[in-house]
Amino acid sequence: MKHFSKWFIGAFVGATIATSCVDEIKFGDSFLEKAPGVAVTQDTIFGKADYARRFLWNTYSKLYYGLATNWNTIDGKMNTGMFEALSDCWHSHNSWDGLNRKYYSGSYKASDEDDADDSRFGYTKENCWVAIRAAWLFIENVGRVPDMEDAEKTRLAAEAKVIIASRYFDLFRHLGGLPILEKSYDVAAAYELPRGTVEETVNFMVRLLDEATVVLPWDLENDGESNWQGRFTKAAAMGLKCKVLLFAASPLFNDSQPYCNEEPQDAVTNHQVWYGAYKPELWTQCLTACEDFFSELNTRGHYGLIQPSGSSVDAYRAAFNTAYFIRQDNTELLISTRIIGKYNWDWWYYWGDWVGNGGYTPTEEYMEMFPMADGSPFSWGDATVASNPFFTNNDYSKPIRDPRLYETILVNGAKYSGRAVELWLGGRENVSSTEKETGIYATGFGLYKFYKEGKSSLAGNYLEWPYLRLSEMYLIYAEALLKNNRLSDAIDQVDKVRARVGLKGLAEVNPTENLKTDANALMEEILRERACELGLEDVRLFDMVRNKRADLFQAPLHGLKIQRADGGSGSWSDKNASVRGDFPTKFTYTKFELTNKSRSWWTNFSPRWYLSAFPPSEVNKNYGLTQNPGWK
Numbered sequence: 280m281k282h283f284s285k286w287f288i289g290a291f292v293g294a295t296i297a298t299s300c301v302d303e304i305k306f307g308d309s310f311l312e313k314a315p316g317v318a319v320t321q322d323t324i325f326g327k328a329d330y331a332r333r334f335l336w337n338t339y340s341k342l343y344y345g346l347a348t349n350w351n352t353i354d355g356k357m358n359t360g361m362f363e364a365l366s367d368c369w370h371s372h373n374s375w376d377g378l379n380r381k382y383y384s385g386s387y388k389a390s391d392e393d394d395a396d397d398s399r400f401g402y403t404k405e406n407c408w409v410a411i412r413a414a415w416l417f418i419e420n421v422g423r424v425p426d427m428e429d430a431e432k433t434r435l436a437a438e439a440k441v442i443i444a445s446r447y448f449d450l451f452r453h454l455g456g457l458p459i460l461e462k463s464y465d466v467a468a469a470y471e472l473p474r475g476t477v478e479e480t481v482n483f484m485v486r487l488l489d490e491a492t493v494v495l496p497w498d499l500e501n502d503g504e505s506n507w508q509g510r511f512t513k514a515a516a517m518g519l520k521c522k523v524l525l526f527a528a529s530p531l532f533n534d535s536q537p538y539c540n541e542e543p544q545d546a547v548t549n550h551q552v553w554y555g556a557y558k559p560e561l562w563t564q565c566l567t568a569c570e571d572f573f574s575e576l577n578t579r580g581h582y583g584l585i586q587p588s589g590s591s592v593d594a595y596r597a598a599f600n601t602a603y604f605i606r607q608d609n610t611e612l613l614i615s616t617r618i619i620g621k622y623n624w625d626w627w628y629y630w631g632d633w634v635g636n637g638g639y640t641p642t643e644e645y646m647e648m649f650p651m652a653d654g655s656p657f658s659w660g661d662a663t664v665a666s667n668p669f670f671t672n673n674d675y676s677k678p679i680r681d682p683r684l685y686e687t688i689l690v691n692g693a694k695y696s697g698r699a700v701e702l703w704l705g706g707r708e709n710v711s712s713t714e715k716e717t718g719i720y721a722t723g724f725g726l727y728k729f730y731k732e733g734k735s736s737l738a739g740n741y742l743e744w745p746y747l748r749l750s751e752m753y754l755i756y757a758e759a760l761l762k763n764n765r766l767s768d769a770i771d772q773v774d775k776v777r778a779r780v781g782l783k784g785l786a787e788v789n790p791t792e793n794l795k796t797d798a799n800a801l802m803e804e805i806l807r808e809r810a811c812e813l814g815l816e817d818v819r820l821f822d823m824v825r826n827k828r829a830d831l832f833q834a835p836l837h838g839l840k841i842q843r844a845d846g847g848s849g850s851w852s853d854k855n856a857s858v859r860g861d862f863p864t865k866f867t868y869t870k871f872e873l874t875n876k877s878r879s880w881w882t883n884f885s886p887r888w889y890l891s892a893f894p895p896s897e898v899n900k901n902y903g904l905t906q907n908p909g910w911k
Contacts, residue, residue, distance in 0.1 A: 325420040328427035335417050335435055338442055339509070341410035343449045344616045344744045345817050346729060347633055348626040352404050354618075357381070358397035359633040365399075366819040367831050368645035368810055372637030372721040372875055382888075385879030389892035389910040399891050400453040407446040414439035414446075415463040437494035440487040441511040441519065445614070445746075447484050448523050452821055453891045455532070455907065456480045456551035473903025476550040481527045488520040498581040508606050509615060514582055517572045518613045518747050524568050525755050528561035528762070529825035531889060538827055539886045539908035546905045552890060562762040569756040582749055584779050585611050592652070595682035595780040602779075603728075603745045603816065614746040627742070631734020634726055637717060639815070641688045641724040643837040643870055648807050649684035654782030656789065665868065672864045675699050682780045687814045689725030691841050691866065696732050698852050699862055700725075703841040707850045716875030722838030728815050745816055750776045754809050761802060766795050773808055824889045833884045835877075840869045885909060 324330045347356040357377030364371040364378050371378040377397025381387040391398050417439045421432045450457055457480050458472040475483070495513040498504070531538055535557045537547045546552045554561070576582060585602040587594035602611045609615075618626045633639075647657055651664075657680065659665050664679070671677035673692040678685060685693055691702040701707040702720055709720045719725055729742060757772035774784040785804055786794050794801045806826070810819045823831050844865040851863055880888070887909025898904050 321416070321420060325424050328424050328431075331417070331421060331424045331427065332435070334413070335439060338410055338413040338417065338439065341406040341413070342442065342445060342616045343405075343746065344618060345746075346618075346630055346742060346744060347638075348618050349629055352396045352401070353406055354626075355396070357399060359629075359636075359638055360397070361639060361815070362399065362817050362820045363815050364639055366823055367834065367836060368642055368648075368814065368819045370640050370642055370722060370836055370873055372640055372717055373633065374876060376633075376638055378638075379876045383876050383878045385883065387892075389895050389906065392892050392894035393896045400449070402450065402454060402891075402893050402897065405449065407450050410446045411443050411460060412463050414442045415460065419463060433494055434496075437491040437516075438511045440491045441495075441516050444484045444487040444491075444516075444523070445519060447480065448519065448526075451480055451484070451523075452526055452824075454893065455546065455890055458903065459483050471902050474546070474549070474551050474905055477527065477532050477552065477554055478550065481523060484523050485520055488516045488523070491516045492520075497575065497579045500581060505607060508609070508612075509617070511614070514572075514575070515614045515747070517568070517575065518749075518752055521565065521568045521572055521752060521755050521759075522747060524561070524565035525758060526821070526825050528565045528759075530827050531825045533558055533561050534827075537908070538889050541885065541887055541909035543906050543911065544908060546907055549905060551905060552907060562759060565755075566759040566763050569752070569759050572752065573756065581610065582613070583610050584749055584753075584775070585609070586779060587781075590781060592678050592682050592685075592781075596686050599683055599686050599780055602748060602750065604743060606741075606743045609743075611749045612743065612745055612747075613749060613752070616744045616746060617741045627734050627737040627740070630742075631730070631737065634730050634734075635719050637719050637721050639726045639730075640719065640722045640838075641726065642722055642873070643724075643839045644834075645810065645814075646684070646688060646690070646724060646839070648810050649681040649687075650782065650788070650811075652679055652681065652781065654681070654777060654784070654788040666865070668868060669693070673699070673862060673866070674864075681782060681811060683811050683814075685727070687728045687811075689720075689727045691723070692862075693727075701850055701852060703843050703863075703866055705843070705849045706841075707852050709841070710850075716838065716873060721875065722873065723841050724839065726815075748813075748816075750779070750812050751809075751816075751818070754805060754812065758802075758805050761798060761805065764798075766798060766801055769801060769805070770794060773805060776808065776812055827886065827889065829884055829886060832880045832888070833882075835881050836873045837870045838873055840871050842867045842869070 324334045344354075345361065347359045347361060348354045358375065358380070359373065360371055360376040360378040361369075363369045365382055371383070373379065377399075381391060381395070381398060387398065392401060396404065418436045421427070421436055424432065447457060456475045456477045459475045459479060460472065491511070492513050495511060495516060496502070497513045499507045499510060499512060502510075527533065532553045534553065537553045539547075585598045587598040601609065606612060606615055606617065650656055657664065657668070667673060667679070669678065669680060669690045670692050671679055675692055675694040684690065689695065689700060689702070692699050694700075702709045702723055702725070704711060708725065709723065715721070731737060753772045753776050757769040760766075760769035760772065770785050777784070789804070792800045792804075794804060806822055809822060813819075822828075843863050844867045845863045847863060887907070890907045892910035893904055893906055895906070898906050
């Protein structure tokens with residue numbers, strides 16, 4: 280019998296059982312006490328309700344968190360890189376991150392999954408299997424906890440099933456079909472666990488989520504939500520099911536042809552990287568899951584988009600900011616994770632430094648995706664807009680674009696630390712007097728989302744990772760409706776998200792696009808809307824991947840060179856207030872092609888990049904794992 284990898288079998292011994300060595304996660308504002316500092320066994324953990332709960336809370340702490348927060352394999356991500364910098368919306372100018380070393384250079388290879396820690400998402404290195412095995416151990420043993428009510432045992436086991444499904448999904452979107460683990464495994468035994476098909480993997484995740492849905496409460500209101508936010512609910516399980524089915528129904532897996540015909544082709548032949556044919560019923564399943572979710576929402580309430588307190592841009596921005604940034608009493612977050620208690624202060628210190636190294640610079644293409652304040656498309660062809668693309672007369676109190684732009688991207692003239700930011704060449708931020716593609720403002724823009732006004736503005740906060748928000752659910756629903764030929768209904772769902780920030784309806788502001796009859800045009804609008812609403816939330820790259828958008832991967836990206844055109848030069852805000860005069864009102868904006876650490880994909884893209892490679896050492900153990908197409 281072949282051996283399933285020892286890193287999995289031994290994971291419980293090395294990490295999960297040692298709860299006395301790990302700080303539990305925090306729900307809301309309450310800290311859980313540490314487990315006793317003694318040798319811990321299964322009998323210890325499941326001999327007392329309090330210890331069993333701590334064990335599950337510790338398993339929660341191994342859920343996915345998207346921001347790079349420390350120097351280690353898991354929290355450092357791609358050596359400080361993020362997935363979205365592989366998309367067309369963001370670009371990294373940090374020469375030593377995995378993005379530049381492995382992906383922009385085109386040098387990534389399968390052996391990197393064994394030899395390096397800066398690949399996209401390591402099959403054995405992301406705490407996925409540790410969390411999955413711990414969750415199965417909890418499910419298998421919680422029944423013998425003597426001082427816990429049966430109802431709580433059932434509920435906590437259901438939460439563990441959602442943990443398993445979420446960690447499977449984290450792997451699935453990078454790798455495709457996976458070995459199906461239906462239980463925990465003993466350290467001493469040997470097992471043969473072949474790689475499952477895409478269909479088997481999806482059905483496994485969906486089954487776990489359906490089983491959890493029957494048990495879990497819809498929300499946490501009766502539990503004292505402020506202390507328990509972060510726990511899985513029925514709404515979370517139902518929402519994650521929709522997200523899983525959206526990915527599964529998309530062309531990457533659901534098409535008449537496999538995404539890649541490069542050798543090896545075993546995974547293609549075995550249907551481990553596609554369904555083997557186009558199956559329209561997959562879109563029907565996704566739509567049904569969405570309809571079930573929103574039917575439950577309409578009946579039970581509680582969750583809703585964070586709404587603005589008024590109709591001002593500041594009110595729209597505040598509502599949008601709260602939706603992704605604040606956990607406490609947030610009715611929009613369905614699933615969120617956070618870093619807390621692990622590294623004390625250093626998560627924001629490192630995150631701030633890595634942003635400062637230019638690791639997450641927005642592209643000009645991304646800026647263009649955000650519409651005007653009324654929702655109409657942005658266009659450089661409008662002379663008035665071209666001369667002032669962000670504010671009227673460059674007055675930050677008079678923004679002219681989608682409020683989400685200013686909460687996502689730092690643009691020239693935006694309010695920053697009580698003044699206007701200077702992103703022109705020679706300005707206080709973009710200090711170079713010549714075109715310069717390095718650093719935090721290398722593209723003529725800066726990161727604002729998750730960063731605000733620098734790391735000092737983040738001190739004392741615990742950044743949420745919005746794994747799934749209600750706004751994404753509306754957009755998933757819209758896409759499922761579109762794929763089921765209900766275009767008008769799809770537009771209605773998108774418009775609910777746009778209305779939160781004061782934008783008019785899609786069809787109203789795009790009268791020449793025929794969005795109610797042109798499915799392709801509407802799909803582009805949905806993808807654009809997802810990019811604007813869910814920026815840097817692990818959405819854009821996977822939208823490009825699941826839709827097999829080689830055209831977007833191959834398209835060269837641009838920055839925006841900004842120069843003063845008012846007769847002045849250099850910085851404005853560093854000058855003496857009595858002599859500097861009014862803030863500059865005239866600039867020229869010129870697109871330039873990014874060449875600093877340009878991406879090999881722009882000239883030599885292969886669809887093998889859609890999915891990552893499995894570690895060759897795992898494939899060579901012969902327990903049934905096949906390599907993805909194109910990777911050897």
